[in-house]
Amino acid sequence: xxxxxxxxxxxxxxxxxxxxxxxxxxxxxxxxxxxxxxxxxxxxxxxxxxxxxxxxxxxxxxxxxxxxxxxxxxxxxxxxxxxxxxxxxxxxxxxxxxxxxxxxxxxxxxxxxxxxxxxxxxxxxxxxxxxxxxxxxxxxxxxxxxxxxx
Numbered sequence: 001x002x003x004x005x006x007x008x009x010x011x012x013x014x015x016x017x018x019x020x021x022x023x024x025x026x027x028x029x030x031x032x033x034x035x036x037x038x039x040x041x042x043x044x045x046x047x048x049x050x051x052x053x054x055x056x057x058x059x060x061x062x063x064x065x066x067x068x069x070x071x072x073x074x075x076x077x078x079x080x081x082x083x084x085x086x087x088x089x090x091x092x093x094x095x096x097x098x099x100x101x102x103x104x105x106x107x108x109x110x111x112x113x114x115x116x117x118x119x120x121x122x123x124x125x126x127x128x129x130x131x132x133x134x135x136x137x138x139x140x141x142x143x144x145x146x147x148x149x150x
Contacts, residue, residue: 030076030128030137031058037126037139038072052113054106068120071107073099073145076128081135092127092142104148123148 035045042064050060059072075091103123111117125145129138 026076026078026130027074030130031074033130033137034072034074034126034128034139035059037141043070050106050110052106052109054109055102057103057106060110063122068122069107069111069116070122070124070143071103072124072126073103074126074128076130079129079131081131090127090140091129092125092140092145095125095145100146100148107148121148 031048035048038059038061039045044062044066045059046062046069047060048058050057057071058074061070061072062068063070073095075094077091100123107121107123111119111121122144123146125142127140127142131137
């Protein structure tokens with residue numbers, strides 16, 4: 001190993017950002033579970049992983065009221081057992097003010113692009129803990145998690 005690589009490894013050690021299971025990464029797996037969760041509650045999935053120059057949103061849905069458009073940001077994490085510690089940082093807390101601004105800009109662009117400017121919008125955040133099987137995922141849905149001025 002070249003000396004530069006060894007030096008940078010010491011100065012900037014790499015650490016895993018998330019654990020994944022064989023087969024499917026945590027994010028897409030969590031998004032699929034949340035999509036099923038929302039469908040069972042009457043939401044209609046309009047788009048998955050909607051992208052534009054401002055970024056990406058995990059799910060674009062129509063609220064059960066059939067009028068309100070909902071951008072859903074999914075934050076998933078794997079937990080080593082069925083009961084995560086109460087002191088753990090919940091994944092949905094990673095939706096920072098900067099991420100909120102990007103999601104708001106993304107929503108404004110989508111509204112103009114699809115002529116949805118006359119509809120109400122809402123921003124939901126869903127946190128999901130993925131324990132090992134046979135335990136069920138723990139889903140925390142936060143409707144209207146943050147405000148925007150669309």
